[in-house]
Amino acid sequence: DVVMTQSPLSLPVTLGQPASISCRSSQSLVYSDGNTYLNWFQQRPGQSPRRLIYKVSNRDSGVPDRFSGSGSGTDFTLKISRVEAEDVGVYYCMQGTQWPITFGQGTRLEIK
Amino acid sequence: EVQLLESGGGLVKPGGSLRLSCAASGFTFSNYAMSWVRQAPGKGLEWVSTISGSGGSTYYADSVKGRFTISRDNSKNTLSLQMNSLRAEDTAVYYCAKGCGSTCYSDYDFWGQGTLVTVSS
Numbered sequence: 311d312v313v314m315t316q317s318p319l320s321l322p323v324t325l326g327q328p329a330s331i332s333c334r335s336s337q338s339l340v341y342s343d344g345n346t347y348l349n350w351f352q353q354r355p356g357q358s359p360r361r362l363i364y365k366v367s368n369r370d371s372g373v374p375d376r377f378s379g380s381g382s383g384t385d386f387t388l389k390i391s392r393v394e395a396e397d398v399g400v401y402y403c404m405q406g407t408q409w410p411i412t413f414g415q416g417t418r419l420e421i422k
Numbered sequence: 423e424v425q426l427l428e429s430g431g432g433l434v435k436p437g438g439s440l441r442l443s444c445a446a447s448g449f450t451f452s453n454y455a456m457s458w459v460r461q462a463p464g465k466g467l468e469w470v471s472t473i474s475g476s477g478g479s480t481y482y483a484d485s486v487k488g489r490f491t492i493s494r495d496n497s498k499n500t501l502s503l504q505m506n507s508l509r510a511e512d513t514a515v516y517y518c519a520k521g522c523g524s525t526c527y528s529d530y531d532f533w534g535q536g537t538l539v540t541v542s543s
Contacts, residue, residue: 347528351467358517358533359459359467370531402467406528410483411457411469 312337312405316414322422329390331417333403338383340407347406350379350388353416354399362401363388395421424448426518426534433540438508444501444518444534452476452496455521457530458503460514460539470516471503475524486512508541515539 313336323329339346350363361370363379366386376391390397398421403414430442444456458470471492472481480492491504501518515538519530 341528345528349529351530358535359530360533361529361531364522364529364531400466404467404530409481409527411472411527413467413469416466 311410312339312408312412314403314405314412314414316401316403316417319415319417321417321419323390323393323419324422325395326392329393329397329419331388331401331403331419333381333386333388333414335384335386335405337408339386339405340383346382348379348381348386349404349406351402351404352397352399353402354396357399359402390419393419393421424520424532426520426532428516428518428534428537431516431537431539433542434508435543436509436541438541439504439506440508440539442503442505442516442518442537442539446499446501446518446520449520451494451499453524455524455527456494456501457519457521457527458492458501458516459519459530459533460512460516461536462511462514465514468514472521472527473501474527475521479525481527505539508539510541513539513541 315334317332351359353359367379400416425447427445457472473492489507493502515536517536518534520532522529
């Protein structure tokens with residue numbers, strides 16, 4: 311199975327400051343079709359997950375442009391340029407390149 | 423507007439069975455693979471099972487293989503998960519999630535609100 315490792319697991323951030331979450335996979339996430347199936351989800355307290363980013367860097371409709379995704383191969387990053395109060399929650403990376411689908415452990419973002 | 427509404431969760435004894443359902447609307451259901459993803463209390467996300475748009479292909483996590491069965495009724499826009507031989511470690515919120523295409527299994531672009539399954543004596 312592909313192991314997804316996120317860091318940090320806890321991320322206290324001051325409002326208006328940037329934040330960065332790392333996600334590393336135990337194997338390359340480049341699929342035979344050339345795509346890299348690495349996605350990012352946000353789970354606000356008491357809510358179901360919501361997709362933010364798909365295929366490494368494509369932002370979903372309605373997602374603020376302060377969220378961005380980058381990376382390649384086995385090393386990926388989610389960045390928030392200026393954290394707002396509504397960004398509090400847990401962020402998960404997920405790989406869809408290989409069965410079984412696997413998620414990172416989650417990174418809990420809180421306001422300092 | 424895409425909507426996924428799960429139901430069927432509840433309290434069940436170890437060894438018992440439960441059937442979850444997910445009613446879908448707002449999109450052409452048969453054109454999309456569908457999945458179940460669970461989240462144990464206070465824990466992270468775990469993929470459980472996926473079914474293709476036609477229902478002809480199914481996939482299971484090793485932890486549930488042989489005990490859970492995923493199915494769909496495209497005439498009723500409904501996804502189901504039959505869970506047998508339930509264990510305490512199956513206790514979780516179960517989410518249904520919409521895939522990216524009929525045989526596109528790499529992504530979930532919309533999730534339901536979840537239904538809680540508790541396995542306890």
